[in-house]
Amino acid sequence: AxxxxxxxxxxxxxxxxxxxxxxxxxxxxxxxxxxxxxxxxxxxxxxxxxxxxxxxxxxxxxxxxxxxxxxxxxxxxxxxxxxxxxxxxxxxxxxxxxxxxxxxxxxxxxxxxxxxxxxxxxxxxxxxxxxxxxxxxxxxxxxxxxxxxxxxxxxxxxxxxxxxxxxxxxxxxxxxxxxxxxxxxxxxxxxxxxxxxxxxxxxxxxxxxxxxxxxxxxxxQFPLLSAFLQDGDFQGYLTMAGAGLAAAYDELDLEPLIAPEYEHLLDELENGCTGHIFEVFNPIPYEDLLTVDDIFALPEWNARLIENDTNQxxxxxxxxxxxxxxxxxxxxxxxxxx
Missing domain, CATH: 3.40.50.1820 (Alpha/Beta hydrolase fold, catalytic domain)
Incomplete structure (x- = not known):
């Protein structure tokens, strides 16, 4: 705050x-x-x-x-x-x-x-x-x-x-x-x-x-940070970052990257603050949450992630x-x- x-x-x-x-x-x-x-x-x-x-x-x-x-x-x-x-x-x-x-x-x-x-x-x-x-x-x-x-x-x-x-x-x-x-x-x-x-x-x-x-x-150092946060107590930050980037850039769409059984949970991003998001997304194994192995391997996502790092x-x-x-x-x- x-x-x-x-x-x-x-x-x-x-x-x-x-x-x-x-x-x-x-x-x-x-x-x-x-x-x-x-x-x-x-x-x-x-x-x-x-x-x-x-x-x-x-x-x-x-x-x-x-x-x-x-x-x-x-x-x-x-x-x-x-x-x-x-x-x-x-x-x-x-x-x-x-x-x-x-x-x-x-x-x-x-x-x-x-x-x-x-x-x-x-x-x-x-x-x-x-x-x-x-x-x-x-x-x-x-x-x-x-x-x-x-x-x-x-x-x-x-x-x-x-x-x-x-x-x-x-x-x-x-x-x-x-x-x-x-x-x-x-x-x-x-x-x-x-x-x-x-x-x-x-x-x-x-x-x-x-x-x-x-x-x-x-x-x-977003690739390092992503790996650090996965399957931990603060994993929810990663979903927040994906949703935030998708909100800013028309070429990005988070929904296809979320496994179908969890896609409905994206609505929870607007139903509470950080603690609520952690409660919803932290328990989900990271490899089960996404439909891709590495979001940085997707050219359009990698470009925007790197652009918004603080080391550029x-x-x-x-x-x-x-x-x-x-x-x-x-x-x-x-x-x-x-």
Whole structure:
């Protein structure tokens, strides 16, 4: 998801912090307003709809909105994507730095969109230091999570477009000042997205001042990763990846590759989030699930899988990769090869 933090509040907060929280609550008692819709609804990042988010006990940090914004699918079609914009309170004429968070795997269905669970103390505890230092924080749900269509899971261009275009959306908010230096951070699927941000910046968003990327445990070396995940506790990721690629590219069709007795289970991809998908697909022996021995031997599938790996393009900005050496889902050796 989009959040990682430790404790929400110190065990013994000082008086100054409590005063800040009380003052913030008083300042935010006025009814929050939606953001103005963009005049040009076809422009990338155009705000199509929004609703203010009540930050509860974190009101002193600033203001937040769930947004629907304009982006573009890999086939060039205009799409609607959802996400969250959080900013320090008050209007500014200055440029503020921006953090764009790319979330980890949550599922493929609309109900799995991280913005639906925002705000939560875990996320706000993580981003609080940034907001207190004047940063704007944005977090995309990605294409298909919260918006029309199936989420094109592990399609790097789609992920990168979502991360860039929500920054453009924040820039369209008067007085937000979201045109400062941009940093992108993500873990797991979000690490994959962050790597594609670093690799596709000049293609997709040269107008944004991207200065750095941090990628945690980015999926890479797809043939190695596929073999690692087969018949394990995280095998469901492979079905998600196949469905996501098929959702993005017209020449790919997952159904003929799934054994007939299991084909009906593809409907379950939209009936629950990652845990549900694991429950459905993990118990099935991998060799029984597919009608082919090696999906990488199929030219059209191999081409798209390799295209969406994180090892095909050079990074265009300073990039740091973080990976735990005891990761049970993405083997650290895959990042060592990047």
């Amino acid at each position: 989009i959040a990682m933090s430790a404790n929400v509040l110190p065990a013994d907060p000082d008086v100054g912090e409590l005063a800040d929280r009380i003052l913030g609550a008083l300042l935010n008692e006025a009814e929050l307003e939606p953001l103005p819709a963009s005049d040009d609804s076809d422009a990338l990042g155009a705000i199509l709809d929004s609703e203010p988010v009540d930050l509860g006990g974190w009101l002193h940090l600033g203001e937040a909105w769930r947004v629907v914004y304009r982006s573009e699918a890999v086939n060039g079609n205009p799409i609607e994507v959802t996400g969250v914009i959080i900013a320090p309170a008050g209007s500014t004429d200055d440029s503020r730095p921006v953090l764009s968070i790319t979330h980890g795997t949550t599922g493929l269905a609309d109900d799995c969109a991280p913005s639906l669970g925002f705000p939560d103390d875990y996320t706000l505890g993580f981003i609080a230091p940034l907001l207190e230092q004047g940063w704007v924080v944005v977090a995309t749900d990605y294409e298909g999570l919260g918006g029309p269509g199936l989420h094109p899971y592990i399609v790097g261009e789609s992920e990168a477009r979502g991360a860039f275009d929500i920054v453009r959306a924040a820039q369209k908010v008067p007085g937000l000042g979201a045109d400062g230096p941009l940093v992108v951070w993500g873990h797991s699927q979000g690490g994959h997205a962050a790597m594609h941000v670093a690799e596709r910046w000049t293609d997709l968003a040269p107008d944004l001042d991207l200065v750095g990327v941090a990628a945690g445990a980015p999926p890479s 393009r050079p990074n265009e900005v300073p990039t740091i990769i973080l990976h735990g050496d005891e990761d049970e889902q993405i083997p650290v050796v895959s990042s060592e090869a990047l």
